[in-house]
Amino acid sequence: MILEANDISFRYHIGSAQILSQFNIRLQRDERVGLVAPSGYGKTTLLKILAGYENADSGSVLLDGRPIQDYKGYCPVQMIFQHPETVLNPRLKLAVSLKEAGLLPRRILDGLGIEDDWLTRYPAELSGGELQRFCIARALGEQTVFLLADEISTMLDLITQAQIWDFLLKELEMRHIGLLAVSHTMELIQRLTTRTVTLDQR
Amino acid sequence: MMNRRRRTLLLLLFAIIFLSAITIAGAMLEERATLTDFTQKNLPPDRTHLFGTDFMGRDMFARTISGLSLSIRIGLLTALISTLIAFLLGTAAATLGKGVDATISWLIDLTMGIPHILLLILISFAVGKGFMGVLIGITLSHWMSLARIIRSEVMQLQHSGYIRVAEKLGVRKALIVQRHMLPHLMPQLMIGFVLLFPHAILHEASITFLGFGLSPEQPAIGIILAESMRYLTMGYWWLAALPGLMLIITVLLFNLAGKALVKLNNPASAHL
Numbered sequence: 001m002i003l004e005a006n007d008i009s010f011r012y013h014i015g016s017a018q019i020l021s022q023f024n025i026r027l028q029r030d031e032r033v034g035l036v037a038p039s040g041y042g043k044t045t046l047l048k049i050l051a052g053y054e055n056a057d058s059g060s061v062l063l064d065g066r067p068i069q070d071y072k073g074y075c076p077v078q079m080i081f082q083h084p085e086t087v088l089n090p091r092l093k094l095a096v097s098l099k100e101a102g103l104l105p106r107r108i109l110d111g112l113g114i115e116d117d118w119l120t121r122y123p124a125e126l127s128g129g130e131l132q133r134f135c136i137a138r139a140l141g142e143q144t145v146f147l148l149a150d151e152i153s154t155m156l157d158l159i160t161q162a163q164i165w166d167f168l169l170k171e172l173e174m175r176h177i178g179l180l181a182v183s184h185t186m187e188l189i190q191r192l193t194t195r196t197v198t199l200d201q202r
Numbered sequence: 203m204m205n206r207r208r209r210t211l212l213l214l215l216f217a218i219i220f221l222s223a224i225t226i227a228g229a230m231l232e233e234r235a236t237l238t239d240f241t242q243k244n245l246p247p248d249r250t251h252l253f254g255t256d257f258m259g260r261d262m263f264a265r266t267i268s269g270l271s272l273s274i275r276i277g278l279l280t281a282l283i284s285t286l287i288a289f290l291l292g293t294a295a296a297t298l299g300k301g302v303d304a305t306i307s308w309l310i311d312l313t314m315g316i317p318h319i320l321l322l323i324l325i326s327f328a329v330g331k332g333f334m335g336v337l338i339g340i341t342l343s344h345w346m347s348l349a350r351i352i353r354s355e356v357m358q359l360q361h362s363g364y365i366r367v368a369e370k371l372g373v374r375k376a377l378i379v380q381r382h383m384l385p386h387l388m389p390q391l392m393i394g395f396v397l398l399f400p401h402a403i404l405h406e407a408s409i410t411f412l413g414f415g416l417s418p419e420q421p422a423i424g425i426i427l428a429e430s431m432r433y434l435t436m437g438y439w440w441l442a443a444l445p446g447l448m449l450i451i452t453v454l455l456f457n458l459a460g461k462a463l464v465k466l467n468n469p470a471s472a473h474l
Contacts, residue, residue, distance in 0.1 A: 051370065052370065053366055053370070072372075073372035074370075074371060074372035075370040075371075075372070078370065078371075079370075081363065086362075086363040086364075087363035087364050087366075087367045088364055089364040089381075089382055091385050091386065092381070092382075096381070097364070100367075100368050100371045100373050101371050102371075138367075138371070141371065
């Protein structure tokens with residue numbers, strides 16, 4: 001499977017800054033790609049467009065030659081957001097939010113260090129790092145083919161960061177899931193990815 | 203232990219008990235409220251007639267309580283229908299695209315732009331006054347502000363991260379509404395519903411008072427107040443003062459119950 005963006009342009013409102021113009025990117029499912037750019041250059045926006053959360057003003061986003069918006073039901077391209085607390089319903093116990101991804105094998109919960117006791121709690125009762133593990137797990141549903149990671153480990157301490165990425169790399173390799181990762185830490189990007197793309201048209 | 207939350211809860215309970223008592227007692231006193239006894243005309247309040255009697259010898263206590271009961275029952279019906287309209291139109295405006303939104307928003311602005319009592323009189327008069335006039339008039343003039351709240355709440359929910367993610371995870375639309383939206387909207391609807399009561403009751407009383415509402419045979423608060431006007435100058439103060447006081451107490455209790463509900467549901471709002 002190939003995820004590709006062809007000549008996509010995007011701005012949030014008419015008259016506001018042009019965030020992307022005629023941007024191209026192509027991802028194979030066995031690749032791990034790092035996305036690098038200073039703050040405000042549209043890294044998050046690009047990921048949202050690739051995952052189908054936003055529509056590009058022009059150009060196309062195709063997964064296996066089919067527009068990403070045409071995929072109904074579980075989307076094979078899943079994005080993990082920078083702020084987990086904004087993507088978890090504060091009124092739901094975490095077990096319910098987690099179940100939205102379908103049945104997840106024990107391996108994933110253990111690998112991410114999610115404790116059983118956390119499942120019966122509400123999001124307000126866990127820390128940002130703990131919540132992020134749920135968001136990562138939720139994005140690893142059975143049909144995920146591409147994973148878009150938007151600075152997912154910034155709220156974790158270094159040891160946890162290493163553990164989680166270690167697990168993720170193994171999981172991705174085993175299931176042939178492609179990765180597009182954003183991070184401000186160049187060392188991390190170099191460790192994780194097979195190549196780097198720079199967003200510098202502005 | 204008596205913390206503020208418990209005190210608020212008790213207040214809410216008291217309001218509910220008091221108002222239900224009036225509603226039930228009023229329904230049972232209805233027969234007595236229309237009973238005339240010309241040997242007992244214009245008596246000031248005493249032990250047998252707590253609120254005195256009027257020019258036809260009717261017991262004012264029975265009349266007041268059954269009038270309030272009628273008001274509360276009308277309030278219940280109108281508040282229910284108004285809340286339903288608000289929910290349907292608010293949700294439709296938020297979900298059915300720009301055209302529908304513009305139309306409904308325009309309708310809200312238009313209806314809000316007309317003075318309340320004027321709109322009420324117009325509608326009530328157009329459908330022939332009486333019970334139906336009051337019902338339709340109040341229902342059609344009280345849904346707007348709640349509809350506006352529901353519209354913005356639904357819009358905000360649709361853009362919330364967890365609903366967008368649920369969509370991408372392939373969660374069915376009906377389940378999203380049931381799991382993510384309704385639990386959030388229910389308290390809003392409940393509070394909107396309770397806070398509609400005082401408005402509905404006051405407006406029912408005012409348009410009946412003005413002669414565009416319930417018919418004179420019914421023991422309605424508006425009728426009682428209108429009739430007592432003629433006797434005020436003769437010194438029969440109890441005819442207006444006591445029913446008026448009870449009306450104010452009822453309305454205040456509903457308001458209190460609504461505010462208590464807001465505080466219990468969203469403790470942070472107590473600081474506002």
